[in-house]
Amino acid sequence: xxxxxxxxxxxxxxxxxxxxxxxxxxxxxxxxxxxxxxxxxxxxxxxxxxxxxxxxxxxxxxxxxxxxxxxxxxxxxxxxxxxxxxxxxxxxxxxxxxxxxxxxxxxxx
Amino acid sequence: xxxxxxxxxxxxxxxxxxxxxxxxxxxxxxxxxxxxxxxxxxxxxxxxxxxxxxxxxxxxxxxxxxxxxxxxxxxxxxxxxxxxxxxxxxxxxxxxxxxxxxxxxxxxxxxxxxx
Numbered sequence: 166x167x168x169x170x171x172x173x174x175x176x177x178x179x180x181x182x183x184x185x186x187x188x189x190x191x192x193x194x195x196x197x198x199x200x201x202x203x204x205x206x207x208x209x210x211x212x213x214x215x216x217x218x219x220x221x222x223x224x225x226x227x228x229x230x231x232x233x234x235x236x237x238x239x240x241x242x243x244x245x246x247x248x249x250x251x252x253x254x255x256x257x258x259x260x261x262x263x264x265x266x267x268x269x270x271x272x273x274x
Numbered sequence: 275x276x277x278x279x280x281x282x283x284x285x286x287x288x289x290x291x292x293x294x295x296x297x298x299x300x301x302x303x304x305x306x307x308x309x310x311x312x313x314x315x316x317x318x319x320x321x322x323x324x325x326x327x328x329x330x331x332x333x334x335x336x337x338x339x340x341x342x343x344x345x346x347x348x349x350x351x352x353x354x355x356x357x358x359x360x361x362x363x364x365x366x367x368x369x370x371x372x373x374x375x376x377x378x379x380x381x382x383x384x385x386x387x388x389x
Contacts, residue, residue, distance in 0.1 A: 200318075207308075207378075208318055251377075261283055261382040262367065 167192050169256045171265030179273050184241040186268035188254035195257045197230055197237045202267070203250040211239075246272055277301055278370050280381035287358055287388055295353045295384045297368030303348035304370035308378065309341075312365040324351050358388040 168191045178184050188197065196215040200208035212221055214230035214237060221228045225248075227240045237256075241248055249272055254265040277300040287293050297307055306325050310318035322338075324330040324345035332338045340362075342354040351370075355362055365385050369378040 202378075207310075207320055208380075210312075210318070253380075255380075259283075262365070262380075263382060264380045267377075 167258055167261070167263050169254060169263045169265045171254055171268055173268055174266065175269045175271060177271045177273050178244050180246060181243050184244050184248070184270050185238060186252050186254075187236065187238045188256070188265045189236045190256045190258070190263070191235075192258050193234050195234075197234075197257070198255045198262070199228055199237075199239055200253040200255065201250050202253065206250075208253060241270070244270065244272060248272070276377075276379045278304075278368065278379045278381040280368055280384050282384060283382065284385040285387070287386070289359055289388055290357055292354055292356045293358055293386060295355075295366055295368075295386075297351045297353070297370065297381050299349045299370040299379070302370075302372055302379075304351075305348065305373050306371045307345055307351040308369045308371070309343060309351070309353050310367045310369070312367060312383075318367060321353075355386065358386070360388045362386065363388045 169188055171188045198213045199211040202208045212228050217234050218232045219230040225242045229238045251267040251269045253267045256263045279298045281296045308323055309321045311321050312318050320333050321336045322330045322332045322343050324343050326345050326348050330343035345351040365383050367383040369380045371378045
């Protein structure tokens with residue numbers, strides 16, 4: 166079946182370091198969405214990418230959608246404690262939302 | 275592991291009819307299931323939280339008589355949209371959690387279109 170693989174599962178970083186999570190779909194997606202879920206909270210929509218090769222920025226967050234519309238990445242520059250949480254990608258294919266497993270961003274004490 | 279399925283994937287119904295959406299945890303037992311609604315390019319909006327064997331807890335503004343939720347077993351929750359209207363057209367997503375403090379696992383969603 167259709168899958169979206171998201172890696173890594175966890176990433177431990179020092180505050181100020183960068184963070185990246187990657188999503189790879191087994192099928193071509195019509196669009197991909199990114200969500201952030203704080204510990205104990207519910208996912209909050211961050212952005213949707215639709216066009217092949219699209220790059221969008223939100224302050225320190227950079228989102229990319231691959232040329233083949235099968236992969237995507239989220240990069241956070243100079244992480245802060247407020248960035249802690251789990252970041253999910255969710256790809257739209259055939260009217261279904263296929264979720265990645267999420268990448269948990271952990272700031273080292 | 276940790277797979278959540280929803281059925282149907284999409285449904286078109288006529289105004290005034292009722293639609294049932296199923297959410298199943300396939301390889302784990304979920305004490306809690308959540309139902310969300312999503313409008314285009316917007317966040318998931320939590321509609322209700324259901325714990326197995328008890329009544330669902332609805333978020334403010336969600337009509338409990340219109341959106342009937344049943345969580346009869348540890349692997350199945352259903353959402354019934356009663357007397358559907360075009361404004362109920364949306365993407366409905368469920369998630370399941372083993373217990374508090376554990377991750378939520380999301381279903382693929384059900385796209386409801388009411389004509």
